[in-house]
Amino acid sequence: PGVLLVQVRVAQVSARHLVVFAEDLTQARRLEAIRRDFVVNISHELKTPVGALTLLAETVEDAADDPTAVRRFAGRMRSEATRLSALVQEIIELSRLQVAGALGEPSLVDVDAVVAEAVDRARTTADGKHVRLEVGGQQGARVFGNHDLLVTAVRNLVDNAVAYSAEASHVGIGVRDKAGLVEIAVVDEGIGIPAADQERVFERFYRVDPARSRDTGGTGLGLSIVKHVAADHGGDVTVWSEPGRGSTFTLRLPAASREQAAPAATATPP
Numbered sequence: 213p214g215v216l217l218v219q220v221r222v223a224q225v226s227a228r229h230l231v232v233f234a235e236d237l238t239q240a241r242r243l244e245a246i247r248r249d250f251v252v253n254i255s256h257e258l259k260t261p262v263g264a265l266t267l268l269a270e271t272v273e274d275a276a277d278d279p280t281a282v283r284r285f286a287g288r289m290r291s292e293a294t295r296l297s298a299l300v301q302e303i304i305e306l307s308r309l310q311v312a313g314a315l316g317e318p319s320l321v322d323v324d325a326v327v328a329e330a331v332d333r334a335r336t337t338a339d340g341k342h343v344r345l346e347v348g349g350q351q352g353a354r355v356f357g358n359h360d361l362l363v364t365a366v367r368n369l370v371d372n373a374v375a376y377s378a379e380a381s382h383v384g385i386g387v388r389d390k391a392g393l394v395e396i397a398v399v400d401e402g403i404g405i406p407a408a409d410q411e412r413v414f415e416r417f418y419r420v421d422p423a424r425s426r427d428t429g430g431t432g433l434g435l436s437i438v439k440h441v442a443a444d445h446g447g448d449v450t451v452w453s454e455p456g457r458g459s460t461f462t463l464r465l466p467a468a469s470r471e472q473a474a475p476a477a478t479a480t481p482p
């Protein structure tokens with residue numbers, strides 16, 4: 213069991229009476245530690261591509277009279293810059309999600325539209341790898357929340373499925389509405405995730421294989437964004453995976469209630 217941290221303050225309210233205040237600091241400390249780790253990790257993650265860019269720039273300067281070398285190093289600079297920009301984008305996204313009320317004013321969201329948009333945005337990368345994206349099982353499900361954040365979450369899952377799959381494989385995206393829960397499952401037949409890493413992939417900056425993830429342009433933030441979006445919607449995200457056979461990520465969200473789906477009916481009784 214963890215240690216309970218309590219801050220105690222004592223106030224003497226009269227000659228014979230003391231008032232004791234006790235405040236549980238465990239949670240506050242934990243959050244503070246998470247925030248501190250995040251800043252340390254961000255600094256580290258940002259320094260890597262910036263360091264690489266600096267080195268590459270120096271190399272280009274030294275190789276100024278060798279056009280082939282200049283072109284090669286310039287290409288590597290471009291890919292480092294792309295990575296850096298994805299990283300900054302995701303850090304901004306995640307910071308935004310960590311601010312209370314990131315959801316804004318929630319509204320009724322059409323899950324089919326979310327999936328269609330996410331798949332559409334992932335299509336370019338998938339086409340590049342000849343990966344077939346197959347969407348199935350739509351039923352007009354609706355949730356209550358934020359359309360754009362849900363698109364980001366589903367897109368992150370589809371992007372990962374494509375990134376960690378072989379060329380010319382299949383990725384399935386299925387939606388079903390089951391007992392008040394809307395499930396969006398993204399199924400791939402890619403490299404899979406070892407059992408020991410499955411719990412950790414949702415942590416910020418966690419990557420099963422940093423070297424490989426770097427090749428795919430990964431930042432290690434995608435799944436923690438998905439986790440935040442799920443939690444903000446009162447849902448969760450889980451993974452099933454078998455190395456060598458593939459992974460299935462399932463985003464579960466509470467279906468919109470009848471009142472949320474038809475507010476007018478309750479707001480204006482006859």
Ligand code: ADP
Nearest residue numbers: 372373376413419420425430431432433434435
């Ligand atoms: P990244 O930007 O590195 O993909 P994520 O947070 O999206 O970061 O994922 C964390 C790690 O989980 C990845 O680096 C990868 O090792 C693993 N992972 C995520 N999705 C999949 C998948 N569909 N198949 C295999 N491994 C995956």
